[in-house]
Amino acid sequence: MTRATRMIAGPLGAVVLILVLMSLAMIAAGTSPVDGFTALFVGALGGRNQIGETLVATTALLFPALGICLAFRAGLFNIGAEGQLLIGGLCAGALGAVLTVPGPIGIVLMLIAGAIGGGAWGAIAGWMKARFGANEIIATLMLNFVAAYFALELVSGPLKGPLAAGAETAWLDPKYWLPTLLPATRLSIALLLAVALALVLQWTFSRTVFGYDLRASGEAPEAARRSGINLARLTWLALTLSGAIAGVGGATIVSGELHRFNTQLSPGYGFTAIAVALVGDLQPLWICIAAFGFGILESGGLAMQASAQVPKDAIHVIEGLIIFVLAARRYVATRVEGTLP
Amino acid sequence: MSELIATLVVLTLIKATPIIYAALGGVISERSGVINIGLEGMMAAGAFFAVVASFATHSPLLGLLAGIGAGALFGYLLAFAATRFKVDQIVAGTGINLICAGGAAYGLVVIFNQPGASVQVASLGHAFWILIVLAFALAATMQWVLYRTPWGLRIRACGENPSAVVSAGLNPLALRVYAVVISGALAGLGGAFLSIGELNLYSDGMTAGRGFIALAAVIFGRWHPLAATAACVVFGFFEALQFVLQGQISWLPANAMQALPYIAALVALAGVTGRVRAPAADGVPF
């Protein structure tokens, strides 16, 4: 297939499919596609607040999507971004509740905590795969559930904020809130961080030795092994970094959006991010665009539900369909024996 | 004390059953060479459609059939994509999981007018014990079929070397489709047990990762139906434990207990280091 055909069959085709399916979902719910899409786009982009919310969703999706992209490039399927995001947010929220350092330092520390938390969560699966050949798909998914219960336990008890009504950490001191990017909205500079991260990843993949090794291990594991690449180490590293990136995402949600941590942090961003990564063709810059598209769907979807009575879960069904259709692109290279599920 | 043990045994069997169905589905699918990551979604579809059918017809039996049918349908979707289009089976399975989870949530609003959970419907009542016994009977049957019948031999051949199956004058793709549809049907049956066997409604996320725990059981059981079933009983035990021990052990928080089945699955995955050999052609599009 030529490059052009691949683009049409892949991401562009996905976009067209999304539009078609959304129209069908709207009709099924008793609304005309015109009304439905109007509600969607007005809800997503119709004003400063709306654009702010859309970009907030974009940012929240972009971090885990970049992490998932990195893992995919290494031939690994990380469906644990949801859990890694959660643990990252937990670490950031817990740390932020007890910090006394100046604001900017505190924010940086929180982001680092998020990276460490998410990274550790990814590292568990990474270690299991590298050491035991354990299937990372099952492992990361199991860890999602463990993360949920673990986080819930901690914020119901030891980490619960002293003044908190429910299971959550203490509200962050405003000096630890990520600075707002768009005044009078919830959008913080986290968006800029995410885009910067995308640029760094793009550079890493295409120009660095590490990126070369990573891609080789994902596309041709046996050839990579014989070229001197330590597959076990790379596997572990890839899943750890993948988790760390998702963890930073969780930290930015805590610092920039919610200003505290609770387990309602993410309405499934970790799973939607899989679709974002695939629609973005596993290229960090395209993923930014895909994240914006899905951000529109997520925030516009709420408005669409309210005004046009189309349940927002339609969007999740469509995300699933997109992933299913994009499976034709064959992302994950054939596994090395001993690591098959 | 003996009452406690009796409760534990009964609960273990009840909790293990849906996982057993899903795991048997996983075994037959992977033995034929197709990785079915979509078991979770097929279970959810089975659970949801069982409730919908029971709601519409007031017949739990029809609900059961609908659940099986829904699972089989999604199984066919995966089978078709895998054999006809040679797609990445893992990504496709993930897509199915999201479609079913989202679809069920969407359906809850559209059909029952309430998000989160359905209304209560006619359930199997005490007849659900038949399904529990059936699960173990099916495990034994599948073991026999795989290792003693011509069809079972051919399925296993598909999973090892589909080219050899072609050389023998058979069609490995068709055999894989049968296997994966059966796999979906079994997962759907497991899901139906969850919603109208054990309970009498569908709630968002009720499958709670069982489709993946089942896959861990498949690996731990080395793709043998009876061994995988034994692993499922162990996982069911951990799930049952939290109900029996509630309040009994003060230092072990409820959340930790709820996480036990997942941690057990993780340990199982780690415990099969290197000695495991999946069917040689597992997951490789042919």
Next chain:
Amino acid sequence: MAGEPVLSLRGIRKAFPGVVAVDGVDLDLFPGEIHALVGENGAGKSTLSAIAFGELQPDEGTVSARGTVGLVHQHFELIGRLRVWQNVLLGREPHRGWRIDEVAARERVVAVAQRNGLEIDPDAFVETLPIGVQQRVELLRELDRDPAVLLLDEPTAALAPAEIESFFATIVQLAARGTAIMIVTHKLQEVTAYATRVTVMRHGKVVERTLIGETSIDAIARAMVGGELPAVARRATTQMKPGLRVRDLRAGSGATRLHDFYLDVRGGEIVGIAGVEGNGQSTLADALAGMIDYKGTIERTGTIGIIPQDRQREALVMNWSLVENTLLGRQHRKEACRGLELDRGRARTEALAIRERLDIRAASVDMPVRTLSGGNQQKLVVGRALIDRPDFVLAYNPTRGIDVGAAALVQSRIMEARNHGAAVLLISFELDEILTLADAVIVMYRGAVLGSFGREAFDRAAIGRLMAGSA
């Protein structure tokens, strides 16, 4: 030969992306004949036999057969984890009700074997059998179907000389009973010894078709190649620097385990490892390349260049460009990087140089390697292995599955490396290749050294006997 052909191919054409494998071929097979289909690698023989069997559909042309057609593949289509009888009877399993009748199955396999003068253990797991016996299993699978036509693709590639004799005894017996036999091969001695007719293919077309009595090995060879082969120049060297020293090497497990393996390769010489496939060559190559653990001594100084035996799986990333593949295996060198980044400009220059030196047919070095033919891919692998002028070269089946021209070029580059002082270890399943290139030959059998010969003492018959395990 009786009148009506039992298999007829007319006007067969089959193209793959980038190459026309079969270009307008007619072929008839008659009952009782042993028909040799010869040609060099890439001539289209395997494709044609796959079409004749029905495994592959031609783009144009017709195939008509009066009776069952059986095909024994070059790379067996067996299931290692199943037993012999399961492999032989897959799809035709004897059964009682729903259950397979294992007793009947075993008996039937033994019966087919005996009827054809073969011995087999029906219960053995195929993956535990030596390659020669595995081939027997595949043969039995086809024979059980009582074929009117039997196609055999490179049937003696993995057999030792003694096994080849008994193999042909079976074939001759089958032909005498009326089966039409077609053997795809490039081993001309066997063709003249056993075949009744020969068809020569070159570049997808039939170039010659004669009775064996009316032709000779030389005539067939000339028809196969269609011209002179480039000569490989050998030059004496005075390099006596020790290159590789192996003592008491133990590695691997199972049938391909190495034990007490020893080896010396000096700078400026090519040592050839002769042996039938499956006698531990891969274990040796992996141990020398540092891919597996071993006990014993491997002493080697300096740099190493490796030409692996499976280029698509072990040496290349098929979707990557020539430039990116040029870096593979060399990306951690100091010269390849500038800080964290790879020096792509340098890689590009190197890729262009390799393309030039090895005469690789590629319009651009930015195209994915999978668009190149097998020969060109292999040339890239070889060029890359030799570009840094390594002190030691490990070449494992360096000309496997590539066309004559590419093979000759690869061989001369390897010779050139030797002439410049490198120590070269050449592991090959083609004895001719070793006899052409090597300064010394070591015969490997069941993971051990069975004998060695200096170039002056090369004796094909003696080497052949050692390869088969007899002294």
